[in-house]
Amino acid sequence: MLKSSVVMLVAASIFLSSGLAPVRAQQNANYAYLGLEPDIVTNYLGHNARKLGYVSVTIELMISDVEQLEIAEHHMPLLRATAIEIFGRQPAEKVKSLKGREEIRITLLRTLQQHMKEETGGEVVKNVIFTKYLYQG
Structure with missing residues (x-):
């Protein structure tokens, strides 16, 4: 149970962080x-x-x-x-x-x-x- 909770927490953090990265890149780009x-x-x-x-x-x-x-x-x-x-x-x-x-x-x-x-x-x-x-x- 604890193992699956940790895996889900890690997966959620990876998903959220990868979703924010393109937004930050677009905000900083001034091409x-x-x-x-x-x-x-x-x-x-x-x-x-x-x-x-x-x-x-x-x-x-x-x-x-x-x-x-x-x-x-x-x-x-x-x-x-x-x-x-x-x-x-x-x-x-x-x-x-x-x-x-x-x-x-x-x-x-x-x-x-x-x-x-x-x-x-x-x-x-x-x-x-x-x-x-x-x-x-």
């Missing part, structure tokens, strides 16, 4: 979103050197804090150029696969964070989200 406009449209390497494909991507950047939104807007040319450069050097297999798309997203995120750290001293970009992703080639 902003910034779209790279217009869409990124660029060529990528085709299956052979004679053929190029193109990709059109709508990219939204999650900014770490609303107060850093103006900093990110100021560096928009660097952010756009970085995205175009990364997509432009991808092989067709990577552009066309879901796994490759995720690898591109992670590479873009890390590169943007590195550039922003060099320019501002902070990462500024928390995440990269592709909201539209079209390719041909």
Whole structure:
């Protein structure tokens, strides 16, 4: 009897604490979103050197804090150029696969964070989200 009461008490405390954690995270989060406009449209390497494909991507950047939104807007040319450069050097297999798309997203995120750290001293970009992703080639 005592054993089952202790188990229920522990289970209830875990349930309640896990339910409160997301609420605290949402209250402390002060993210902003910034779209790279217009869409990124660029060529990528085709299956052979004679053929190029193109990709059109709508990219939204999650900014770490609303107060850093103006900093990110100021560096928009660097952010756009970085995205175009990364997509432009991808092989067709990577552009066309879901796994490759995720690898591109992670590479873009890390590169943007590195550039922003060099320019501002902070990462500024928390995440990269592709909201539209079209390719041909």
